Amino acid sequence: MDTTNNTTSNPRGIPSFPFLSNVNEYVKSLSDVEATLTRFQEMVSKYTFMQQNVERRAVGLREKLPEMKRTLEVVRFLRKKRGDTKTAPPSDGLGDEEDEEEDVDEELDSETKGSGEIETTFSLQDTLYAKATIKPAEIDEVYLWLGANVMVAYPLAEADELLQGKLEKAKDSLVAAEEDLEFLRVQITTLEVAIARVHNWDVGEKRKLKSQGLLPAEKDDGEDDGKGKDDKD
Amino acid sequence: MLSRRMLSREEEESAGDEKEVRKVDQERINRFSRIHSRHKAVEQELSAKQKEKEDLEEISTELELADEDDKVPYKIGDTFFTLPVPEVQEHLSSSVEKIDTQVSKLEERLGELSEEMSDLKEALYGRFGRSINLEA
Numbered sequence: 523m524d525t526t527n528n529t530t531s532n533p534r535g536i537p538s539f540p541f542l543s544n545v546n547e548y549v550k551s552l553s554d555v556e557a558t559l560t561r562f563q564e565m566v567s568k569y570t571f572m573q574q575n576v577e578r579r580a581v582g583l584r585e586k587l588p589e590m591k592r593t594l595e596v597v598r599f600l601r602k603k604r605g606d607t608k609t610a611p612p613s614d615g616l617g618d619e620e621d622e623e624e625d626v627d628e629e630l631d632s633e634t635k636g637s638g639e640i641e642t643t644f645s646l647q648d649t650l651y652a653k654a655t656i657k658p659a660e661i662d663e664v665y666l667w668l669g670a671n672v673m674v675a676y677p678l679a680e681a682d683e684l685l686q687g688k689l690e691k692a693k694d695s696l697v698a699a700e701e702d703l704e705f706l707r708v709q710i711t712t713l714e715v716a717i718a719r720v721h722n723w724d725v726g727e728k729r730k731l732k733s734q735g736l737l738p739a740e741k742d743d744g745e746d747d748g749k750g751k752d753d754k755d
Numbered sequence: 756m757l758s759r760r761m762l763s764r765e766e767e768e769s770a771g772d773e774k775e776v777r778k779v780d781q782e783r784i785n786r787f788s789r790i791h792s793r794h795k796a797v798e799q800e801l802s803a804k805q806k807e808k809e810d811l812e813e814i815s816t817e818l819e820l821a822d823e824d825d826k827v828p829y830k831i832g833d834t835f836f837t838l839p840v841p842e843v844q845e846h847l848s849s850s851v852e853k854i855d856t857q858v859s860k861l862e863e864r865l866g867e868l869s870e871e872m873s874d875l876k877e878a879l880y881g882r883f884g885r886s887i888n889l890e891a
Contacts (some may be wrong), residue, residue: 541781596832643828643835651835700796707792708785715784719776 532705534698536572539565539709539716545723548716552731555724562717566710573706580699583692590692593666594685601678603640603658780882787875787889794868801861808854815847 532538542548549558638659643651663675666684676684821827821840828835829843838846876889 541778543775543778545775592832596834599831599836641826641837643837645833704789704792707788711785711788712781715776715781 532702534702536702536705536709538705539569539712541712541716545719549720549723552724552727555720558720559717562713562720566713566717569706569710569713573703573710576699576702576706580696580703583696583699587689587692587696590685590689594682594689597664597678597681597685600658600661600664601682604661604678780879783875783879784887787872787879790868790872790875794865794872797861797865797868801858801865804854804858804861808851808858811847811851811854815844815851818844818847 549555639655639657642654642656644654645651661678663677664681665673665675666681667673818827818840823840826837826839827843828837829846830836831846879887879889
């Protein structure tokens with residue numbers, strides 16, 4: 523008997539549908555079949571509903587992840603730039619490549635790096651951008667939007683950590699949501715198979731009983747006629 | 756919900772009565788369903804990453820034609836930073852590298868999943884024949 527091992531729920535409280543090896547344990551007689559099939563159908567729709575909810579949640583997370591990654595990228599870039607300009611301008615490494623070609627270029631390059639200013643074009647709106655000049659060397663803080671009309675200033679290093687933490691949590695939630703989806707998929711599949719089995723059993727039973735002449739409707743007709751005739755005597 | 760393909764009388768008879776679904780079978784069916792969904796998800800991710808990789812490679816090619824003195828606006832996050840060409844190329848090549856590793860990991864995963872799926876298909880069709888339908 524396999525009834526014991528599957529009647530649990532998954533980590534997030536979704537009940538599982540037990541698998542029974544013998545169809546007779548789902549259904550005892552022909553009269554049960556209708557009720558059982560309806561119950562199974564109901565369960566399938568419940569699981570499907572849950573599945574849609576989890577799917578929606580997963581989609582939301584999947585959309586937010588790239589945005590979080592992008593924000594983190596910008597913070598890391600700023601840190602790198604600040605780190606770079608605080609130490610000696612790293613024109614040497616790239617300058618060497620230029621050397622082989624034109625000397626003039628090298629001069630220009632070290633000049634631009636030395637100034638430590640970057641012109642940026644940032645979006646105010648999807649279709650509207652604004653120009654701004656920033657000095658990475660002087661950027662110590664970034665403002666992070668935390669939601670609920672709250673924006674907080676964080677030093678670069680903390681911002682990096684915070685965003686990284688948020689990203690990890692979002693990834694974990696996504697993994698949990700995907701696990702839930704798989705679990706629900708499994709339950710729905712088991713249910714569908716159970717529905718098929720009960721249906722097949724039903725067809726098989728009906729055929730069997732019909733061939734033995736034991737179906738309720740046929741039995742009554744035959745006997746009444748016989749009784750009627752005997753009583754007259 | 757029920758099978759959309761009904762068996763004809765003869766098929767049913769040839770299938771015989773031995774078609775009771777055992778626990779092992781149910782577990783195989785469940786695993787097949789799980790792997791199938793994962794396979795679809797990985798396929799989608801893979802095509803997205805490949806498109807990204809193509810885009811990056813296109814930009815790299817364009818940049819090679821650009822003047823070394825020029826500054827180009829390179830998008831990091833949601834903002835464009837006007838950076839000298841060599842720096843942008845640096846960024847690009849590290850992004851390309853990262854994507855390459857991701858793509859090859861995904862391709863590997865896809866291969867593994869496909870293999871497992873065909874194994875399961877073999878086992879299940881062997882046991883159930885026409886009584887089961889495993890095509891998407």
